[in-house]
Amino acid sequence: MVDKNIYIVQGEITTVVGAIKRNSRWNNHTSLDEEQDPLLNSFGHLKEILNNIRELSDVEPNLFMRPFLEVVRSEDTTGPITGLALTSVNKFLSYGLIDANHEAAAEAIENMADAVTHARFVGTDPASDEVVLMKILQVLRTLLLTPVGAHLTNESVCEIMQSCFRICFEMRLSELLRKSAEHTLVDMVQLLFSRLPQFKEEAKSYVGTNMKKLKMRAGGMSESSKWKKQKRSPRPPRHMVQSPSDPGGSSTLSNNLSGGVPFIEQGFSNSSLATSDSAGSSISSPTATDSGLDAGSKATSREDLSDLEQSIPSASSSCTVTSLPGSESGSSHKQSEGGQVEVAQAASVDSIPEVVDDKDSVPDHSDATSVHDMDYVNPRGVRFTQSTQRDGVALIPYGLPCLRELFRFLISLTNPHDRHNTDAMIQMGLQLLTVALESTYVVNYQSLLVLVKDELCRHLFQLLSVERMNLFASSMRVCFLLFESMREHLKFQLEMYLKKLMDIITSENTKMPYEMKEMGLEALVQLWRIPSFVTELYINYDCDFYCSNLFEDLTKLLSKNAFPVSGQLYTTHLLSLEALLTVIDSIEGHCQSKVVNNSTQQNQSDTLLADEEGSTSNDLNGKGSPNNSPKAANASGHPPTSGFLMAEKMKLGREDQGDTDTASTEKKAPKKPPRFSTCLPESLELLEIRTKKKLLITGTEQFNQKPRKGVQFLQEKGLLSDPLDTKQVAQWLRENPRLDKKMIGEYISDRKNMELLDSFVNTFTFQGLRIDEALRLYLEAFRLPGEAPVIQRLLETFTDNWHKVNGSPFMTNDAGFALAYAVIMLNTDQHNHNVRKQNIPMTVEQFKKNLKGVNGNKDFDQDMLEDIYNAIKSEEIVMPDEQTGLVKENYVWSVLLHRGATPEGLFLHLPPGSYDHDLFTMTWGPTIAALSYVFDKSLDENIIQKAITGFRKCAMIAAHYGCSDVFDNLIISLCKFTTLASESVENLPTVFGSNNKAQTAAKTVFDLAHKHGNILREGWKNIMESMLQLFRAQLLPKAMVEMEDFVEPNGKISLQREEMPSNRGESAVLSFINWLTPSGAEQSGLRGPTTENQEAKQAAILCIKQCDPEKLITESKFLQLESLQELMKALISVSPDEETYDEEDAAFCLEMLLRIVLENRRDRVSCVWQTVRDHLYHLCVHATESCFLVERAVVGLLRLAIRLLRREEISSQVLLSLRLLLMMKPHVLSRITREIAYGLHELLKTNAANIHCTDDWYTLFSLLECIGAGVKPRASFQLTSSSADNETGAQSDSELSSHHSNEVSLDRGYTSDSEVYTDHSKTRIPRSTTDVDVSSSGWLVVGKVDLETSKPTPVNSKAQLNHPLVNQYSLTLGQDLGQHDTKSLIKCVETLSFIVRDAAHVTPDNFELCVRTIRVFVEASLNGGYRNHDKKKNHKYESKSRMRKKPDIGGSTRRGGSRVSSQRPSRSHSDDEEDEGVPASYHTVSLQLLDLMHTLHTRAASIYSSWAEEQRHLEASGKKIEADSQTLWTSCWCPLLQGIAWLCCDARRQVRMQALTYLQRALLVHDLQTLDAAEWESCFNKVLFPLLTKLLDNISPADVGGMEETRMRACTLLSKVFLQHLSPLLSLPTFAALWLTILDFMDKYMHAGSSDLLLEAIPESLKNMLLVMDTAGIFRSSDSRTGYSDLWEITWERIVCFLPNLREELFKQTVVAASTAERPSSPQESPSLAQPSSSVLTPAEAPLSVSQEPTQDPQLASANGPDLSSPAPAAKSLPLAPSSTSPARSPLSPSQPPLILQPLASPLQVGIPSMPLPIILNPALIEATSPVPLLPGHKPVSSPTNEFQ
Secondary structure (H helix, E strand, O other), X not given: OOOHHHHHHHHHHHHHHHHHHHHHHHHHOOOOOOOOOHHHHHHHHHHHHXXXXXXXXXXXXXXXXXXXXXXXXXXXXXXXXXXXXXXXXXXXXXXXXXXXXXXXXXXXXXXXXXXXXXXXXXXXXXXXXXXXXXXXXXXXXXXXXXXXXXXXXXXXXXXXXXXXXXXXXXXXXXXXXXXXXXXXXXXXXXXXXXXXXXXXXXXXXXXXXXXXXXXXXXXXXXXXXXXXXXXXXXXXXXXXXXXXXXXXXXXXXXXXXXXXXXXXXXXXXXXXXXXXXXXXXOOOOOOOOOOOOOHHXXXXXXXXXXXXXXXXXXXXXXXXXXXXXXXXXXXXXXXXXXXXXXXXXXXXXXXXXOOOOOOOOOHHHHHHOOHHHOOEEOOOXXXXXXXXXXXXXXXXXXXXXXXXXXXXXXXXXXXXXXXXXXXXXXXXXXXXXXXXXXXXXXXXXXHHHHHHHHHHXXXXXXXXXXXXXXXXXXXXXXXXXXXXXXXXXXXXXXXHHHXXXXXXXXXXXXOOOHHHHHXXXXXXXXXXHOXXXXXXXXXXXXXXXXXXXXXXXXXXXXXXXXXXXXXXXXXXXXXXXXXXXXXXXXXXXXXXXXXXXXXXXXXXXXXXXXXXXXXXXXXXXXXXXXXXXXXXXXXXXXXXXXXXXXXXXXXXXXXXXXXXXXXXXXXXXXOOOOOXXXXXXXXXXXXXXXXXXXXXXXXXXXXXXXXXXXXXXXXXXXXXXXOOOHHHHHHHXXXXXXXXXXXXXXXXXXXXXXXXXHHHHHOOOOOOOXXXXXXXXXXXXXXOOOOHHXXXXXXXXXXXXXXXXXXXXXXXXXXXXHHHHHHHHXXXXXXXXXXXXXXXXXXXXXXXXXXXXXXXXXXXXXXXXXXXXXXXXXXXXXXXXXXXXXXXXXXXHHHHHHHHHOHHHOOOOOOOOOOHHHHHHHHHHHHHHHHHHHHHHOOOHHHHHHHHHHHHHHHHHHHHHOOHHHHHHHHHHHHHHOOOOOOOOOOHHHHHHHOHHHHHHHHHHHHHHHHHHXXXXXXXXXXXXXXXXXXXXXXXXXXXXXEEOOOOOOOEEEOOOOOOOOOOOOOHHHHHHHHHOHHHHHHHHHOOOOHHHHHHHHHHHHHHHHHOOHHHHHHHHHXXXXXXXXXXXXXXXXXOOOOOOOHHHHHHHHHHHHHHHHHOOOOOHXXXXXXXXXXXXXXHHOOOOOOHHHHHHHHHHHHHHHHHOOOHHHHHHHHHHOXXXXXXXXXXXXXXXXXXXXXXXXXXXXXXXXXXXXXXXXXXXXHHXXXXXXXXXXXXXXXHHHHHHOOOOOOOHHHHHHOOOOOHHHHOOOOOXXXXXHHHHOOOOXXXXXXXXXXXXXXXXXXXXXXXXXXXXXXXXXXXXHOOOOOOOOOOOOOOEXXXXXXXXXXXXXXXXXXXXXXXXXXXXXXXXXXXXXXXXXXHHHHHHHHHHHHHHHOHHHOOOOOOEOOOOOOOOOOOOOOEOOOOHHHHOOHHHHHHOHHHXXXXXXXHHHHHHHHHHXXXXXXHHHHHHHHHHHOOOOOOOOOOHHHHHHHXXXXXXXXXXXXXXXXXXXXXXXXXXXXXXXXXXXXXXXXXXXXXXXXXXXXXXXXXXXXXXXXXXXXXXXXXXXXXXXXXXXXXXXXXOHHHHHOOOOXXXXXXXXXXXXXXXXXXXXXXXXXXXXXXXXXXXXXXXXXXXXXXXXXXXXXXOHHHHHHHHHHHOOOOOHHHHHOHHHHHHHHHHHOOOOHHHHHHHHHXXXXXXXXXXXXXXXXXXXXXXXXXXXXXXHHXXXXXXXXXXXXXXXXXXXXXXXXXXXXXXXXXXOOOOOOOOXXXXXXXXXXXXXXXXXXXXXXXXXXHHHHHHHOHHHHOO
């Protein structure tokens, strides 16, 4: 079967031949002779060949292509025929008829390219001519883009491109055609640059050997260069230095600084100095750019255009020959210019890098692919042998050279200063550069990089100042691509670019269109998005001494730009914000990924790689493996649709190779800039650099004003050494670009600085430089001053140095100096306008002539002088300060390139995430400010969301790095937007509820506080203020405004009271009236809130619910300690201060504070306790009136105590702090007793077991007494509080406790009997006995004066010290009981009974305290607490209601209207209601107390013995516990009996009777049998006698009979006890006194009652006692004459007074004897006899007698002694009628004698003469004095007359 392809070719032949024939017939009207016509002839030959073959591949491609190409080349054919031939060629290419593997393919392709680029045809009309041009484009595109296109040579590619450009730029062609050319170019550029990785740089050694100029020109490609080999121009003369940008130039740069100095850039001015013999200029001289400004191009540019004009004729001259590629060579044999792209055409293939040894990819040819085979295998596996040559030149496939030339050409198109470049051309250039840079990374190719660094950047920056928007936008786009991929090579270019952008963005120029600013910002944002770009800016510029602070300045700029001046938000503002947020985003991303563990990071990177691989394989049209045979690729008939895809196909064979290439380049260790110690310096190091930089800038500024000053400043700051090191200074002058060149000139030329000048010149490397080049370099470093001597000095130093380093080329140094001077003169002569106006510039000859014989009388080398002349003439040596315009631009640019070449130009690439903290520190301020502004001003939901996201990210970063200042700032900003703080409370729900932005802000605030509360410090205050506002506006969830309470039945109390609606600004009175009158409330209720307001409020409540403010409290246990403390501070700060204080607010904050403490009670309570305690102290102790807040504070303290007592480490502190309550002012305390009572109950119920120390129990019992019984808190507490009031602030717990740190007994306000008896060894600290003390102890004091007079003489001081404070012989404790609250009392008693009932809670530490407290309650509950009720009547109006009104400030409170509470009826009830249940409850209380006392009394002995046992086992140190009867008596039995006895005096009959029963049971209990005489005596003195005394009062006037019965039972009890313990009592020395006292009471009781009950009972009791005593023989005495003792006499003498007949009844026989004995002492004598007796007993003598006679029983002596020896204190013991009696009764008027003289009365003078104490006599006295004076002494006292006087 014949190959189908043969038919295709045959068909095309027929078409073309047919057309040619038709055409000639139509023209000449004759048929053409095929033989004669060469075109037809060749077609005929081809036909014959095709007929003889079966496979098209059997013939060389050239063979079947040639006839067609001849048609294309022929000048005689018309357009349509040429068009047909082109179509055929295109078809052959499309169908892949040319086998890329055919050895002749290369030649065929080359021919084809040549023919098509030089196509000629006869023009007909413009339209059809354009069709042909269109087809040419099509063929060229297909040619380059098919696989065989790889065979094209560099020259062909350049010509193809050139042809396309020509069509593109020919403005007379139709737009459609031009655009097609443009598209074709895009595809071609895409292909070529996408293939770049498949090419390699040429080896340096070959670049020079066989260079051929590939020069593309905008005007036209030169014909002369078509196949001529142009020899490389001769090597430059020896004086010429190769430009550093020349890729073939010497690798060592000619201007190296000695000693690796970091200060100056290598190759500083070379670039502009390199010159050539011809009039060409070097690439880097910015004036001569390759696009046509150089000498050659000037000559040709016009011709090119005229050529084109000829080639496209007008329609009329139809027969002109159109020659597209025309024209002369523009670059006629020009000097090889550095950086212009050269092509190596070497005979040996070794030099060509494309020869790749790629065995795997081309298995078929693996044997032949050795590089040394002289064969070339292209990427498609096509082998080229040397035979494929034309004109003896090997056809080498294109590679880097054509790319470089194309790149150069594209760059030249973008030069805005080239007059040939129209806007369209520049736009085209930019477009194609964009494609090129998008297609590949040119960064790895030095020859391309050189172009980028210099011309490309230069042109782009120049374009930024163009006003054409499209050019501006395109150049920005190219800039982005450059800096995205190549910024590490373009450090200073990037700096310049960013500065230009900043200028554009901030430009105030009105002409500058807004869009330009917008684009500038967009470009910035885009750059900002490049990973780690911002970080690199920071480290490469902000942390570089001589660069601007780009990052900082840009951040400021963006922030400023985000703030609209007009208040309206435009895109620019949002873009600026976006740029700022980009930084935040990336930092936040890095923080997040650090938080998420690295493993996930690893996974991400893996998947990314996989994605990339996937995408590349898709690009390869699914042809996966690189081993695809080339045929497979060709088989896809049509070429790929785009250059990029084609390049991918071509890459297949070399994929691995490319990868290894890039890998190897990346592996190079990054270079380290000299200013850093490592490639990733520490943040501290950067900080140092930045500090140093600031100083350097300041120093530079000072230097630029006055050099000396600047240098001095830097020395002071330690940046320059002192004394001055000239080398160091010279170095600084050279490297610091900010210095003023003029000032440098002045400074170094100063005479004083000669040494410095030497050092300065030594910093240059003049070696190998011609003198004018060296001079140029030298003079650019400073501004040459104008004075001749100064110039001389500068030049001498210069020439000496130059001469030395260049091996003294001249005869003398002076010769050099003269030449240097001549060069400067020449420069002036050639370029100074003023000079040129007058003279004609000098010629070379004149210059040479002037220097004749100067070189040591000889001439200089004439060639050299000529070179110098030309160099100066063509390029002026410009003094730095004289430049303007383009000259200055060129100078600045050359400096920039230079710096880039030094180590200073090193650009650090950083891994993402480095230095985030530093960046954040710099950006957060501007960013948050901008975010706040945008959030505030914007109404667009998306923008608001964006701002919130920004806030959140900032917060996350701040939290990650622990920047609390940032977080605080952020929270404070957001709090403002919640409008919570700014809005008034009335409007808040409506305003907040209808403002979505505010709600968003609120949610964000709370969310951030929940998430990152740890780093919140100052911000807590704002959050708490917001919370308060929500509280005031009643928007908080119910749970937050409820507080635990002890009294409320449900255990909760709301902090918010229902508010009566009232008008704002009403006076307090009005609002009060409103409150009172129901109508007011009803009316205001009518105008209720509107539905909208309701909805808004609901929305607000819902929003706050979502905010979950409560979580702040509950989660506080997870906060860092510092944050927690700040939170607490914020809450405390709301406590009362004068103006803005609001009680409810403070209560709310207090509640939150307490909750926080409770949340943190597990592990850190000790850290927060002190703060809270101080706050509570402040609230409670300083309160002057009872209010809601104080009540809450007290309840709070108790709540804390209840929860915290379980924590061992703090329980003692907590208990101590309860003393705060005792320090409160009594009237304040009295109002909140109920809360405390309930709280204490709870506390003891839950924690009694955790209280171990007496001090703590003391605190608790004192509290119970104060609260339940109204005992006034101890003076010591009050003193403390007053001292604390003196602004010393609260005291610490330790200070509090210091008042009680001594033995408890010192301060506890009562003295236990044990102390009276045993503790006199300790001197007690006396408490100042003030009026208050005396009067407050519940005893009658007549007045201070009387008190003074009642102390006749100063008493012995020791006795004064030892007197007990309370009269022990009273049943009461002498406490001043204030008013108490019934419920509190009941609760306290309940608490007590809880302690007593549980044996575990009664401990040695609290036993006595407990007993004492019970007695206090006994007193309080006496008579049903009636004293309380008397007082209460006066307090009716301040009854303890819990209605609270706010103190009105200026008529109305700041909330607008007073708030009154109508809640809690349970607490606001009046006392009348309360009184109804009182009697019953008091009754229960009394019985409860009786029961408790009895229980304790009966259990005491066993309890004590068990304690003693325990202690013996433990051998614990401390107080020894004794279980003997004496201890028991003093600590428990006696006080308990006194307590029971006191209840026997109760006005309520049941209580009295019950108490008596208990007392009787207690006194006769078995345990008491162990007591000895002294204890029994004290039982009479302390229990029974006071009881009987008290019962004599008219306690219960209503219940006369009951009282009688009580008195009778009491008397009976007395006699029972007396008789039961008679035997021990007899041993007492004071027995007589005891007995007489009993008789005394019998006497009084006889006369006390109104009924006969006592009259009958008492004689019976008395008889009983007398008989028993007589039987016991007590009255007998063997000594006396009657046989009866003195006692007998005294007894009867006393009894006769009230029962005269008793003796007869009982002892008839003794009466007579007694009467006879009695006679001598007649009644008349008694008054006189009384005198001595009273003198015996005067207080003054009493102590004497005590001391004379040693006492047998010291205890008794001390017990009773004081009563005699210190009358003044005894004055207290006159029992007053109980304080509850009506005020009228209590004080006795001085004139009135007391009606009933108590048996224990002291000589208190109430208007009667002093009387001796009758009863309890000092035993020593009794024994010392004879009985005779004793007896009469008693008569006045006890005689009935006296008594009833």
